[in-house]
Amino acid sequence: MAAKHVRNNDSLYNTLFFLEVTMSKHLIIGASSAIAQSMIMEILKKEHSIIAISRSRIPDALASSTNLQWIQCDYSTAGIQSICQQLSKTLPELNSLYICNGILHNHDLYPEKQIKQFKAENFHSVMHVNAALPMIWLQSITPYLSRRQHLKVVLFSARIGSIGDNELGGWHSYRASKAALNMLARNYAIEMNRSHKQVSITLFHPGTTNTNLSKPFQKNVTPNKLFEPNFVAQQLLSIMEKQISKDISYIDWQGKPIPW
Numbered sequence: 001m002a003a004k005h006v007r008n009n010d011s012l013y014n015t016l017f018f019l020e021v022t023m024s025k026h027l028i029i030g031a032s033s034a035i036a037q038s039m040i041m042e043i044l045k046k047e048h049s050i051i052a053i054s055r056s057r058i059p060d061a062l063a064s065s066t067n068l069q070w071i072q073c074d075y076s077t078a079g080i081q082s083i084c085q086q087l088s089k090t091l092p093e094l095n096s097l098y099i100c101n102g103i104l105h106n107h108d109l110y111p112e113k114q115i116k117q118f119k120a121e122n123f124h125s126v127m128h129v130n131a132a133l134p135m136i137w138l139q140s141i142t143p144y145l146s147r148r149q150h151l152k153v154v155l156f157s158a159r160i161g162s163i164g165d166n167e168l169g170g171w172h173s174y175r176a177s178k179a180a181l182n183m184l185a186r187n188y189a190i191e192m193n194r195s196h197k198q199v200s201i202t203l204f205h206p207g208t209t210n211t212n213l214s215k216p217f218q219k220n221v222t223p224n225k226l227f228e229p230n231f232v233a234q235q236l237l238s239i240m241e242k243q244i245s246k247d248i249s250y251i252d253w254q255g256k257p258i259p260w
């Protein structure tokens with residue numbers, strides 16, 4: 001990658017400067033998400049560098065990518081802290097951080113239609129993955145950030161986490177977990193605005209996207225409202241490229257604000 005861009009092989013300084021201004025660094029957590037996978041492909045096309053973190057192993061399609069470092073994590077607090085320590089030199093140079101993790105259903109749980117289906121243990125699992133886990137990552141990453149760092153943090157939220165927009169009800173645990181994520185992110189933004197003024201937070205709603213997460217709920221979605229992951233990835237990356245630093249925003253795939 002480096003050799004391709006070097007115009008003056010004798011000048012190490014020029015080379016390093018060139019790489020610094022052209023090669024941005026991205027950290028993507030929850031990298032097995034279908035939207036995350038599409039983002040990784042798009043970012044690699046631009047020859048930027050990515051660190052991807054997931055419970056899963058690197059997919060075969062990405063195994064030979066030179067600008068990609070894939071790290072497996074069990075998402076325990078100790079595991080997360082250990083990865084952050086391992087990345088201590090890279091974290092202060094990051095340009096963007098994406099936390100994609102989110103569950104709506106799995107073998108053990110399904111979104112509730114009515115309060116009679118609510119189960120505290122399922123609520124705790126959804127809350128943990130969708131709201132607590134992103135915060136444990138931010139808590140563990142923040143001590144390594146530089147105070148002057150320009151960093152764009154994107155947390156995958158959902159329109160359904162909007163309290164103002166909730167007209168339909170249902171999906172109690174998922175809704176509550178995304179609303180909690182929004183509140184926690186807002187708190188984090190306030191704290192960061194005191195110490196790390198160039199860090200911006202974006203809570204992102206991808207729209208209904210054709211992934212495992214939405215599979216059981218797609219039959220009532222009109223085809224033009226069901227997006228493919230690569231469309232959403234391109235939308236998000238283009239929004240983030242144009243974004244001028246703002247403490248916090250809660251936006252959809254068009255970049256339009258969502259009521260809190």
Ligand SMILES: NC(=O)c1ccc[n+]([C@@H]2O[C@H](COP(=O)([O-])OP(=O)(O)OC[C@H]3O[C@@H](n4cnc5c(N)ncnc54)[C@H](OP(=O)(O)O)[C@@H]3O)[C@@H](O)[C@H]2O)c1
Nearest residue numbers: 030031032033034035054055101102156208209211213214
């Ligand atoms: N698809 C939609 O229609 C839609 C709509 C609104 C919002 N969203 C949000 O968009 C984000 C990405 O979702 P997606 O549609 O791309 O879904 P997906 O392909 O099913 O990806 C699932 C994501 O959740 C993580 N995950 C799953 N189970 C987990 C667990 N037990 N512990 C920790 N992490 C777990 C995965 O991380 P690993 O890489 O570690 O496996 C992966 O990042 C989610 O936050 C979702 O809530 C999606």
